[in-house]
Amino acid sequence: MQLVVARIGRAHGIKGEVTVEVRTDEPELRLGPGAVLATEPAATGPLTIEAGRVHSGRLLLRFEGVRDRTAAEALRNTLLIAEVDPDELPEEEDEFYDHQLIDLDVVLADGTQIGRITEISHLPSQDLFIVERPDGSEVMIPFVEEIVTEIDLEEQRAVITPPPGLIDESEAVIASSRDGESDADAAPGHEGEAPGNADEAAPEGPDETPKGDAR
Numbered sequence: 001m002q003l004v005v006a007r008i009g010r011a012h013g014i015k016g017e018v019t020v021e022v023r024t025d026e027p028e029l030r031l032g033p034g035a036v037l038a039t040e041p042a043a044t045g046p047l048t049i050e051a052g053r054v055h056s057g058r059l060l061l062r063f064e065g066v067r068d069r070t071a072a073e074a075l076r077n078t079l080l081i082a083e084v085d086p087d088e089l090p091e092e093e094d095e096f097y098d099h100q101l102i103d104l105d106v107v108l109a110d111g112t113q114i115g116r117i118t119e120i121s122h123l124p125s126q127d128l129f130i131v132e133r134p135d136g137s138e139v140m141i142p143f144v145e146e147i148v149t150e151i152d153l154e155e156q157r158a159v160i161t162p163p164p165g166l167i168d169e170s171e172a173v174i175a176s177s178r179d180g181e182s183d184a185d186a187a188p189g190h191e192g193e194a195p196g197n198a199d200e201a202a203p204e205g206p207d208e209t210p211k212g213d214a215r
Helices: 069-073 169-186
Strands: 002-012 019-020 036-040 047-055 060-062 078-083 105-108 115-124 127-132 138-142 148-152 157-160
Touching: 002 036, 002 060, 002 069, 115 138
Parallel strands: 105 157
Antiparallel strands: 002 019, 002 078, 019 060, 036 047, 036 078, 047 060, 105 115, 115 127, 127 138, 148 157
16 A cells, blocks of 8 residues: 655755655655655656655755755655555554545434545644535545544444534634623623724634554
8 A cells, every 4th residue: 555655845955855845644664765765746756765854844865866955955845655565553552654544434422414535634742533514515624533533444424522623613602602791690790991802712723732642
C-alpha cells in the first residue's frame, strides 16, 4: 500500500537541500537516509534520500543526484510516497494510520449516523477528520479524545461526543441564547451595555492533545 509521507517545499541553500512538509508521525522511519520513495508526479522519482537534518524546526532533505538549487527547486510540490505493508500497525495502541481511518463511519454514542471519513487533515496542533455527511456537506472533527471517544476498526466506525455547535451550528446559537438569558437574570447589565454575542458565550474547545495519528 502506498502512503503519502511528505510534500517537498522550497529549495534551501545552494547545495540541493529542500524543505519538507512532513505528513507522517514516523519521519525517522519513512524519511531516513537510504529511503527510496515514489513520487507524484511519478516522472520525478523515485527519489533516494541521501541525508536529512532539522533546521529552525523544519526538516531538510537532500536526495541522491540533486546537487544544486535549480535541481532542488524543480522538485517543489512533489509528493513523496512510501510503500507500506497494509498489515503494519503503529507501535502505540491508540495511534492509527490514515488508511485505517479513511471510510470509517462516524456515529454518535447513541448510534446516530453523522457521515463517513473521507480525508485526514494534519495540522501542527492536531489532526482533523474530514467527514462527508449524507447530504454531501462536510464537517471537520478534531481527532482528540474528548471528542473521538472510540475507534472500532472491526465495526469500521468512529464514535464521537461532539460539543454543541460542532455538528449542528444551530445548537451553538441556542446554547448561547440560553447562557445570555441566565446571565441577564442573575446580573443585569448597566444601561447602554450591548448584550453579549454568540461567540462570547460559546463553549471553549477541547484541549489540543491528539488522541491518535494518521501516519
